[in-house]
Amino acid sequence: AAAASSVILPTRAAPVGSVLLNFNESPYGPAPAAQAAARAIIAESGRYLFPLAGELRNLFAEQEGISTDRVRLYPGSSEPLNRAAVVWTSATAGLVVADPTFEALGDLAAARVATVAKVPLRADGAHDVHAMVDAARRVDAGLMYLCNPNNPTGSITPAADVAWLLANKPAQTRLLVDEAYLQFSAQPSVIAQVMQRDDVIVLRTFSKLYGMAGLRLGVAAAHPDRLRELASLGDNPLPVTALAAGLASLREPGLVAQRREQNTRVRQATVEWLQTRGFRCLPSEANCFMVDVQRDGAGFTKAMAERGVVIGRSWPIWPTIVRVSVGTEAEMEAFRTAFAAVTGTRR
Ligand code: PLP
Known part of the structure; x- marks a missing residue:
């Protein structure tokens, strides 16, 4: 029975219910x-x-x-x-x-x-x-x-x-x-x-x-x-x-402008929250940004995932800097909560 049920399990690597900020996907899906x-x-x-x-x-x-x-x-x-x-x-x-x-x-x-x-x-x-x-x-x-x-x-x-x-x-x-x-x-x-x-x-x-x-x-x-x-x-x-x-x-007029604006607003608010708390972010105009978490990026990513927020990884050239995809406002709220807990920063 266990084998049969595993066939229909979702193939996502993260536990169901996790906030997924790891692949630069759209949190809104197709229009x-x-x-x-x-x-x-x-x-x-x-x-x-x-x-x-x-x-x-x-x-x-x-x-x-x-x-x-x-x-x-x-x-x-x-x-x-x-x-x-x-x-x-x-x-x-x-x-x-x-x-x-x-x-x-x-x-x-x-x-x-x-x-x-x-x-x-x-x-x-x-x-x-x-x-x-x-x-x-x-x-x-x-x-x-x-x-x-x-x-x-x-x-x-x-x-x-x-x-x-x-x-x-x-x-x-x-x-x-x-x-x-x-x-x-x-x-x-x-x-x-x-x-x-x-x-x-x-x-x-x-x-x-x-x-x-x-x-x-x-x-x-x-x-x-x-x-x-x-x-x-x-x-x-x-x-x-x-x-x-x-x-x-x-054929959808306004879709690009609306989603660009939405993404920019949520990204800027998140980056501002991080910078205010002393975490340097690199300049971004996309649906992801990089933040220096001032510790081993791989360990940090793991600790975030354990709190239900799956973020991207670090690159060998910058081991303490991790990539975060921009989600919805609610998802970034969950990100801030997990980030504060992992780093011991004020919420
Ligand atoms: N190019 C860049 C820069 C990407 O970040 C990605 C996916 O993350 C791709 C290409 C490939 O995406 P897809 O095959 O879904 O178009």
Whole structure:
């Protein structure tokens, strides 16, 4: 009986009822219209419904002001990220990433024996584009990764730095800009560059602001030659529920502004609470931030989880600094209670 019941247990690692502030997910889930669209299309999901993907691609391209041949949909942005590592890095073509940053691309490139150059972020949290260009020359980089806003910091690399990078990077080094968290920030997108150049790949995801992490939808935008290279690893039709919810999200006026505002308000209140109590936070414009907990980050994360608040982790370069995802107001209230108890700070 025990074995049978384990089959239907939720697969979440944390105990049921925990506050989950660990994966930069949306605490709000898909917008109501997106949920309704996903529910409604399940009856038709015996079909691939290929035209739906075209409809979404066209709407995305129109809203971003780029041509439809520069847009390709994937089930999340992890997939094109993985493909980029496979297609553009190798034993003879290195990768340049920031440190810390989202590790998926670097881990896969390293596993495929590419040389991965990790360039520490600047003190203000921006990518150090000058050092990244030097590193690109050093490792004969086939690919450079710029996550803006960055994960785990939520920090911004200013448009002027990105422009300098584009003007000064080696010609054979492609630039992959991961804009997973862009909608939470005031940062301009670099997506228009895909109309001008053939060496820039921009990734977007519906997992974060649109709250569709479990539904799986992402976009790669690039010159058609680059999209063909990514697609050379094979095709995989998209879940129709994700397409329907994605279309409904793009068609929802005000959704981005409303969720951005909500996230900013809750993040700023939490950061202010921490700073007032002497815990330094790094500047963030995303749905996560990093706080220096002035003790071993791994032990701190464990102590928080024991109090029912599951936060992100620390990165090897900064062992006392942990990442916290921004939840709802009520979830951040639970975070503050647990944080105060673990650190012995006033509530
Ligand atoms: N890129 C960044 C910077 C992320 O933080 C994540 C997920 O946390 C991803 C890509 C992958 O997300 P998904 O595959 O859900 O789009």
